[in-house]
Amino acid sequence: MAKIFVLEDNPAIREVVELILETANYTVTSFANVSDFMNREAKEVADLFILDVMLPDGSGIDVCKSIKSDCMLCNTPVIIMSANASIEQVKKGCVADGFIQKPFDIDFFLQKVWELISSSF
Template structure:
């Protein structure tokens, strides 16, 4: 079984594309559309990577990133942040993410960044 990735992205189309791309790369992907769905459904998930959107309908990925990096069992798991409205520099100032993916993203760049982040773990 491949490495596991948890995706938090509110745009259904983007989330589905990400899931499809990562599944084709032999990753096992679990997706969530909101912070509340993530908190409810993500309990007990121990993925090898979190891929979090910054702007979400009921919160933001920055807060989720900090919650995960402060968690005893999730602090070591790499996190990539995604945003169409933020920058790498702003995200690095706001949370302890391990990387950043600008949207719209290049497919090859997304896969490369996911692979690099996985090597952190």
């Protein structure tokens, strides 16, 4: 079962994303802020990262840069989600593997997740 790390500060959105992913048989670990995400258990490895852009203590774009610059994580796919940033802004800031505009279509969201996870195995 693939493991997905979700970094989303909005509790309602985080809960919906968790429910959608768990219903699709993914294992989900969620974080409400950058600090908790960066201080996670180092031995826990994700198959996919889903990052919100605007966070209370940082930016998902900066977290994406950090992931992609870490030789242990650089091949793990990253999806950026945002209600405010455009795909062009995200592309300028980091090399994410996918972008999902909020609000999102559940089928599109799950298709993107499946594509990126299946391509990394």
